[in-house]
Amino acid sequence: MGEIIRYLKDLFSILIFPGFLFLTAAGFCAEFIDRKLYARLQNRVGPPWFQPFADFVKLVGKETIIPREANQSMFTLMPLVALSATVVTIFYIPLWNMRSLYAFDGDIIVVLYLLTIPTLAFFIGGWYSTSLFARIGSVRSLTQLFSYEVPLFIAVLSSALLADSWSFSQITLFYNRHPWYWLYNLIGFAVAVVALLAKLEKAPFDIPEAETEVVAGSFTEYSGRFFAMLRLTLNIEMVVGAAFLAAVFLPFGYTLGPVLRFGIFMVKIIGIIVILSFSRALFARLRIDQMIIFCWKYMVPLAFMQLLINLYMKGMVR
Amino acid sequence: MAHAHKFKIPIGPQHPALKEPASFSVALKGEKIKGVDVRLGYNHRGIEKACEERTYIQDLYLIERICGICSHAHSTCFVQAVEELAGLIVPARALYIRTLVAELERIHSHYLWLGVAGHEIGFDTLLMYTWRDREVVMDILALLTGNRVNYGINTIGGVRRDIDKTQIIDVLAAIDTLEERTKYYIEIGTQETTLIKRLSGVGVLSHEEAVHLGAVGPTGRASAVDRDVRRDDPYAAYDKVSFEVITDTHGDVYGRTLVRLKELMQAYSIIRQILTNLPDTPIAVKAPRTVKAGEAISRYEAPRGEDMHYVKSNGTDKPERVKVRAPTLANMKAVKQMLKDRYLADMPIVIAAIDPCFSCTDRLVSLEYTDKNDDEIIEWGKLRAYSIQWYKQRGVDFSKLNKRFASKVVW
Amino acid sequence: MIRQLLESIFKKPVTTLYPHEKLDMPKRFRGKLAYDAQKCIGCKLCIKDCPTGAISITKIADKQFEAVIDLGRCIYCAQCVDSCPKKALEATPDVELAQLDAGKLKIAFHAST
Numbered sequence: 001m002g003e004i005i006r007y008l009k010d011l012f013s014i015l016i017f018p019g020f021l022f023l024t025a026a027g028f029c030a031e032f033i034d035r036k037l038y039a040r041l042q043n044r045v046g047p048p049w050f051q052p053f054a055d056f057v058k059l060v061g062k063e064t065i066i067p068r069e070a071n072q073s074m075f076t077l078m079p080l081v082a083l084s085a086t087v088v089t090i091f092y093i094p095l096w097n098m099r100s101l102y103a104f105d106g107d108i109i110v111v112l113y114l115l116t117i118p119t120l121a122f123f124i125g126g127w128y129s130t131s132l133f134a135r136i137g138s139v140r141s142l143t144q145l146f147s148y149e150v151p152l153f154i155a156v157l158s159s160a161l162l163a164d165s166w167s168f169s170q171i172t173l174f175y176n177r178h179p180w181y182w183l184y185n186l187i188g189f190a191v192a193v194v195a196l197l198a199k200l201e202k203a204p205f206d207i208p209e210a211e212t213e214v215v216a217g218s219f220t221e222y223s224g225r226f227f228a229m230l231r232l233t234l235n236i237e238m239v240v241g242a243a244f245l246a247a248v249f250l251p252f253g254y255t256l257g258p259v260l261r262f263g264i265f266m267v268k269i270i271g272i273i274v275i276l277s278f279s280r281a282l283f284a285r286l287r288i289d290q291m292i293i294f295c296w297k298y299m300v301p302l303a304f305m306q307l308l309i310n311l312y313m314k315g316m317v318r
Numbered sequence: 319m320a321h322a323h324k325f326k327i328p329i330g331p332q333h334p335a336l337k338e339p340a341s342f343s344v345a346l347k348g349e350k351i352k353g354v355d356v357r358l359g360y361n362h363r364g365i366e367k368a369c370e371e372r373t374y375i376q377d378l379y380l381i382e383r384i385c386g387i388c389s390h391a392h393s394t395c396f397v398q399a400v401e402e403l404a405g406l407i408v409p410a411r412a413l414y415i416r417t418l419v420a421e422l423e424r425i426h427s428h429y430l431w432l433g434v435a436g437h438e439i440g441f442d443t444l445l446m447y448t449w450r451d452r453e454v455v456m457d458i459l460a461l462l463t464g465n466r467v468n469y470g471i472n473t474i475g476g477v478r479r480d481i482d483k484t485q486i487i488d489v490l491a492a493i494d495t496l497e498e499r500t501k502y503y504i505e506i507g508t509q510e511t512t513l514i515k516r517l518s519g520v521g522v523l524s525h526e527e528a529v530h531l532g533a534v535g536p537t538g539r540a541s542a543v544d545r546d547v548r549r550d551d552p553y554a555a556y557d558k559v560s561f562e563v564i565t566d567t568h569g570d571v572y573g574r575t576l577v578r579l580k581e582l583m584q585a586y587s588i589i590r591q592i593l594t595n596l597p598d599t600p601i602a603v604k605a606p607r608t609v610k611a612g613e614a615i616s617r618y619e620a621p622r623g624e625d626m627h628y629v630k631s632n633g634t635d636k637p638e639r640v641k642v643r644a645p646t647l648a649n650m651k652a653v654k655q656m657l658k659d660r661y662l663a664d665m666p667i668v669i670a671a672i673d674p675c676f677s678c679t680d681r682l683v684s685l686e687y688t689d690k691n692d693d694e695i696i697e698w699g700k701l702r703a704y705s706i707q708w709y710k711q712r713g714v715d716f717s718k719l720n721k722r723f724a725s726k727v728v729w
Numbered sequence: 730m731i732r733q734l735l736e737s738i739f740k741k742p743v744t745t746l747y748p749h750e751k752l753d754m755p756k757r758f759r760g761k762l763a764y765d766a767q768k769c770i771g772c773k774l775c776i777k778d779c780p781t782g783a784i785s786i787t788k789i790a791d792k793q794f795e796a797v798i799d800l801g802r803c804i805y806c807a808q809c810v811d812s813c814p815k816k817a818l819e820a821t822p823d824v825e826l827a828q829l830d831a832g833k834l835k836i837a838f839h840a841s842t
Contacts, residue, residue, distance in 0.1 A: 042446035043737045045744045132327045136346075136662070203440055204512055212335040212438045212666040281734055284512040285440025287663040288349065376780040379806045443734070450743050457755075464759040464820070470806045478811060479757075502733070510730060 013091075013101055020087055027235030028052040030273055034238070037277040052235065056228050064224030071128040078125030079222070079229040085117035086236045093240070094172050094247050096261040098254045103169045108160055111168070111244060112153060115199065118237055119145050122208075122230075126218025137217020140288055141208035144198055147295035148205075152195035154303035155188035158310040159248050168247070175251040182251055184313055188306040189249040191299055193275060196241050198291070200234065202276055204283035205291060242272040324352075327662070331360050335438060335666035338676040342669070349661050354654050362680040369640040374400055374474060374609060377637065381627075384642065385678045386467045387430060390423045391620035392627070392642065392678070397472045398553060399616035399629040400637075404474070404609045409599040410555070412476035417555040418489075418592050419463060419471050421585045425496065426455045427621035428578045428585075431673050432503065435575065438666040439516040444506070451499045458492045461485060476602025486593050493586050500582045507575055517572040521656040521668035524569060531652045534645050535623020536581065537672045540566045540573035547619040559591045571671040608635045620645055622673045639698075644678030758822040759807045764796040766840035768817035775809035775818060784809055793840045800826055801834040 013019055031052040039046030066075055091101040092111050100107065119141055126138030160166060162181065163174035175182055198205040209217035219230055246268035253264040286294065324347050331339035339360035345353040365384060369377045382393040394416055401408060429452040436444030456466040462485055463469035471477050507513065523533065528541035538545060546563040548556045564580040566573040611633045618625045623645025630639040649672040656668050696704070709715070745752055754760065762784075771794045775784050783802035787795050807820045828834055 037738075040738045040742070041734045042443050043450060043740065043743050044446060045742045045746070132325060136327070136349075206440065207663070210440060210663070212440070213663055215334055278731075278734070281443045282730060283441070284436070284444075284510075284516050286512060286515065287661060289661065290515055372780065373778075375778055375808065379780040379804060379808065383804070447733075453743075460758060461755045464755075464757050464807065465805070468804075468806075470759070470808075473811070506730060 018090055018095060018101075023087055023090060023236045023239060024232065026239045026269075027232060028056070030238050030242075030269075031235045033270065033273055034277045034280075037274060038281055041278070041281040056232065059228035059231070060225055062224045064226060065221075067129065067131065067221050069130045070221060071130075074124055074128040075221075076226070078121045078128075079226045079233065082118040082121035082125075082233045083229055083236070085114055085121070086233055086240050089114040089240050090243065092168065093243050094168055094251075094254075095243060096254070096258075096265040098172045098176060099169045103167065105165075105167045105170075108156070108166055108168045108171065108248075112156060115237075115241065115244070116145065116149070118233060119199070122218045125222070126220075129218070129221040131221050133214040133216070134218055134220045137208045137214045137220065140214075141201070141218055143288055144201070144205065144208060144291065147292045148195040148198035148299070151191050151295060151299035151303040152199070154300070154307055155185075155191040155195070156248050158188055158303070158307040159185045161307070162310045162314055164314070172247065172251045172254065176254055179252070181313075182249060184309060185249050185306065187302055187309070189245070191303050191306065192245055192249060193272065194299060196245060196272075197276060197279060198295075200238055200241060200276070203280045204286045206285055207288050207291060210285060238273065238276070239269065242269045242276075245272055329665060335669070337434065338674070340674070340676050342665070344657075344662070344665065346662060349663070351657050351660050351662060351665065354657050356650060356654060358650070358676060359680050361677045366640050366642065366681060369637055371636065373607070373635045374637065375607075377640070378472065378474065379470065381640070381642070382468055382470065382472075385644075385675050387427050388423070388620045388622065388625070388644075388675060388678060389468045390419050390471070391618050391625050393469075393472045394420065394554070395616045395618040395625050395627040396629065396640070397474055398618070399614040399627050400474055400609060400631075401605075402614040402616065403612045403629060403631050404606060406475050406603055406605060408476050409601065409603060410597040411480075411599040412601050413555040414558075414592050414596055415477045415479075415481060415601065416472065417559070418481070418589060419459070419469055420554065421588050421592075422455060422459055422462075423469075424585050424621045425582060426452055426459070427673075428582050429455065431578060431621075431670075432575075435517075435571075435667065435670050438670045439513070441513060441516075444503075444513075448503070451496060454492050454496055458489055461488060473602055473605070475605035476600070478602070480601050481596070486596075489589070490593060493589055497583070497586045500579065500586075504579050504583075507579055514572065516667065517570070517575060518568075519570055519572075520660065520664045521571045521671050522569050523652055523656055527655055528569075528652065531655060532648045533623075533652045533672075534648045535620070535673075536574050536577045537623065537649045537652060539564060540577045541569040542567050545624070547617050547624050551617055553616070553618060555592065558595070559588050561588050571667055574671050608633060609637075622646060622675060622678075623648060625678075642678070642681050644675065644681070646672065646674050646676065646679040647681075649674075650679070754822040754824055756822060757820070758824070759805045759820045761800065761821050761823040761826055761836075762798055762803065762807075762809070763819045763821050764798070764838040765817045765819070766794060766796070766838060768815045769794045769796070770815055770817075772814065774812045774814065778808050778812040780804060780806065780808070789840060795840055796838045798836050798838070799834060800828075800836060801831060 015021065032047070032049055035051070036046040066072060089111055092103070092107045094100045123138045123142045126134040126141065129135070160171055162184065163171040165171055165174070201208055209219060214220070219227065222230055246265070250268050253261060256264070324345070327344050327346055329342040329344055330336050331341050341357040341360070343355035343357070344351055365380060369380060372380060378393060378397060381396045382389045384392045429448050433445040433448040433452070436442065436448065459469060460466045462481060463471045463479060471479060523537070523541045525542050528538050528543045533541065533543060534545065542565050544563065544565050547553070548561070549563050561584045564577050564584065566577050568576070609631045611631055613628070613630045616627050625645055626643040628639070628641040629637055632638040653669060653672060657665065660668070769786065770792070771786060771788055773786055776782070776786060781802045781804055783799045785797050787797070789795050805820070810818045810820055
């Protein structure tokens, strides 16, 4: 009997809260905030609150065209792979408790790898679309991955280094015990926000889906249901990425009451999304070679500096 | 990229980067451009032929609608040629009003270009801001001329509408607002890092190449080619106002941006000079319906460069031949040179930097022999005879069809 | 740039929420034409000068004329307004002229009895 209740609870967590449905709703809210803020920054009105949901419904109702020369199985499978990878990631990130839903030792590394799966799925999907624009976009997507992965990993792992553990729950426990230690990770936070911009393919790093150069990059040949799935993946990736950054670099507020904890979590995520929208409005798009130079010349040294600071502080804490 | 793929990517005729259809077939190796094949002609509408079947006053409105952004340029250029043929002397106030609308059109066109350039490099905020400010100019033009594009202010012998004191006050107030906004854009242009990175070193055209390839307008002036029809061959009221011709030595897209921004500031100064010195004369002279036989060439500095119209009249009320050479045609050859060994990501902004207006451009007819390797410019009569012969060889005979029209055309 | 962005959040957006808010065209905007049958003398100079053949004048009685204007063909250049010696034609600032049925684009101006 207890087993059945546990299974039902698990099913509820995976599918409803904080799983698929909650993430979908949060994704729609995040897209709305992003688009409304972007529009207001440009002196325009922006879409109404139900616009992302309306877009989703409209896209699902449209005709799904699969190009004849595309590899049918890869083409149809990749959006699903990307969506599931992003949804699964939320179970290993501590949201408003100190433990994530299914914690185990080493799960911070698993989260980092789970977050690269969508990019790989976009690459494979774009490549097997066999359209010229999709191929160029997918190759750019992978090139971008090679550039921002290194600083992102170093920044995230240096925060974990300070806490002396690869387990997310242990990390948040450590930062809870030493209240203001997360302030040492601010450089890493800045590096990680820029890397998150690159991962989500938002300006100034929206090179793989540059509309005026390669139409839509890897997404060019997708239409109808698949396109709806891909857009949903991008929205959920925004929420999951923001939650990940909030959990690694802003691990405070876990000891207050349950409603307050949820509220602080929401504030953290909305704050990161606001930073993303601002940078979208503020910068022009970089070229791929400029982006690689920028990442390797500026972001990697900063991330290394963060690593050195944390190693030194670790010595001091001992 | 050692094992980069080699393929040909079609930019156009339909592409989000292009505002009008044109076909650029780009040979790519990885991300580098190895060659570009340019094909134009998608916007050809037979305007030059249509002009031969309408009277001069009807042609005025037809020529105006060659392009929406440089409509006053084409209209004024045509009307200047016809006035020269008819021997009319246009009153001074009409010339001043023509210059006023010309400079307002230049402002509107450069703001539009700034927005398009911003969009091509992914900087949508610049697009939204500049097009918001462009509304100010368009409202002023609607107030003065009666329409936001295709102004229709010209008539043969002068202008159709006069400007009164309240309109002058409105125009001056609008110019003040716009000048402030332009100063802000100059500030962004010189200080915003991502913008400068995307625009510098892109689409480089050296001075010798610009002269050799015949670049006109801001494209040429950014490579230090010091030519401006307003100063070298003054028309309308340009010999009565003082202004500077802006040149720049950068030679890349950044230089072209700076040239256009500074030309905006010059346009404000010209407009203020015109409005303070408006002479008090009638606004038009009566024009005859038939025009004496002759040929005339008229030049005009459109926002994109030098625009030329050739009109041949034969004593009737319809022109015999009208030929339009738009500035974008002169700049097109320079595009191939600019794209050598650049990245694919630069392609939209390089094409946008010459401010292409394919609607203006698609007029030329050139003939290629497949067995010989040289080109020839063939005139209309010979072309028609050649095509009739070509079809006869393939068993199609048009002679019965054309009995009605054959007598009207003069070879 | 950041300052401009932040200011824009607090300023009213510049979008006109058409059709809830209407934009007024200036008084002498060249919109739909209006024809006064009383003043027309049937000289047909407007037809001669029209670039597209959008206007047609028919005689219904001695010194009484009717006009039919095809809004689909008209390019709103108002040359006919200038050509008319009796000022029987006028350009109004009416610009909301879209129709779903092409037949409704031909506007007839009857002579008032």
